[in-house]
Amino acid sequence: xxxEQSLFSRVFTTSAxxxxxxxxxxxxxxxxxxxxxxxxxxxxEELAREExxxxxxxxxIHAREVLSMEADHRLLNGLQMIVSLLSLQSRTMPSSxxxxxxSAAANxxxxxxxxxxxxxxxxxxxxxxxxxxxxxxCGEYGSMLASxxxxxxxxxxEGCDANLPAAIAVPLSLxxxxxxxxxxxxxxxxxxxxxxxxxxxxxxxxxCNAGPPLPEGFDPAASKGLGMKxxxxxxxxxGGAFRVGRCAHCGGPEFAVAFA
Numbered sequence: 001x002x003x004e005q006s007l008f009s010r011v012f013t014t015s016a017x018x019x020x021x022x023x024x025x026x027x028x029x030x031x032x033x034x035x036x037x038x039x040x041x042x043x044x045e046e047l048a049r050e051e052x053x054x055x056x057x058x059x060x061i062h063a064r065e066v067l068s069m070e071a072d073h074r075l076l077n078g079l080q081m082i083v084s085l086l087s088l089q090s091r092t093m094p095s096s097x098x099x100x101x102x103s104a105a106a107n108x109x110x111x112x113x114x115x116x117x118x119x120x121x122x123x124x125x126x127x128x129x130x131x132x133x134x135x136x137x138c139g140e141y142g143s144m145l146a147s148x149x150x151x152x153x154x155x156x157x158e159g160c161d162a163n164l165p166a167a168i169a170v171p172l173s174l175x176x177x178x179x180x181x182x183x184x185x186x187x188x189x190x191x192x193x194x195x196x197x198x199x200x201x202x203x204x205x206x207x208c209n210a211g212p213p214l215p216e217g218f219d220p221a222a223s224k225g226l227g228m229k230x231x232x233x234x235x236x237x238x239g240g241a242f243r244v245g246r247c248a249h250c251g252g253p254e255f256a257v258a259f260a
Contacts, residue, residue, distance in 0.1 A: 079113040082106075114140050119173055128169040131161045131195055137173055138193055141180050153184055153209075159195035162203060168259065171234040172205055178227045178234075179207035179255050187211030187252065194249075198258070206256035208247035220244050220255075231255070 083106045090102035118137060122128060138155040145153045164172070176193060183191045187209035196204045220228045220242060235242045240259035247254035 079109055079116070083110045083113070119170060122166045122170050122173075125166045127163045128166055129161065130164045130169055130172070131157065131159065133169065133173070134176065134193055134195065137176065138180070141177070145184055153187075153189065153191060155180065155191045155193065157193045157195075160197050162195060162197075164203075168238050171238050172257070172259075175231050175234050175257055176205070176207065178231045182225075182227050182255070183207055183209045183211070183253075190250075192247075192250065202258060202260045204256055204258050206247070206254050208250055208252050208254035210250045210252040212253075213246065214244065214253045218244060235259075 086102050086106035086109065090099040090106065093099040093102060118133075118140065122133075135157045138157050142155045145155065180191060180193070189210045191207065191209045194204075194206045194208070196206070198204050220232065223229070232242055235257055238257075238259050240257045243254075243256040243258060245254055245256075246252070
């Protein structure tokens with residue numbers, strides 16, 4: 001600014017008298033310059049506000065992550081405490097049958113804790129090698145089923161490999177959880193979890209077992225069971241389609257989710 005004033009002083013001041021009036025073009029230039037300076041100041045102020053909002057957002061995200069970790073930690077501690085209490089109670093029961101049931105319950109709770117930890121680990125992942133993840137997840141469920149000697153059920157995972165977004169893999173994992181629980185309750189023998197790529201495109205995740213066929217006209221949408229309602233809500237969440245029918249491989253009831 002000092003340079004501009006000096007320039008104007010040299011141009012519009014003569015040795016014979018005071019400075020003459022600046023031409024209109026120079027006045028217009030000075031006005032435009034002031035407007036641009038004002039705009040620059042406003043932009044800097046707006047940028048500072050945006051940066052403050054971003055810092056605040058980062059703080060909120062960090063606080064949410066801390067709360068989530070704390071809640072997860074407390075949940076796992078609570079499950080571990082239940083496991084310890086059930087195990088302790090099983091050792092003090094006079095009846096061997098009651099002790100066996102308590103021990104099996106402790107194993108189930110421990111398995112649920114491991115499954116929860118495995119699902120929570122996906123929060124930081126963008127994609128998941130889903131077939132391998134299914135094998136690990138079903139291994140946890142298989143351990144839980146093996147603790148019930150009356151059923152003698154096993155779980156196998158078949159099909160293709162697929163890298164899925166974590167936002168899809170987590171709901172699918174919860175769907176598998178509900179469908180395996182349903183198959184273990186109503187079916188017999190081997191429970192098969194299968195991931196396929198059908199000719200029409202996309203993927204198909206199914207759970208079947210060689211149990212009794214479904215009732216004629218069975219409609220999962222009309223089911224009053226909480227499990228089916230959870231499955232359908234999760235299927236809608238990922239934009240999939242829920243199918244129920246007879247498995248082409250084992251002939252038993254099959255529940256499948258088609259998704260893009």
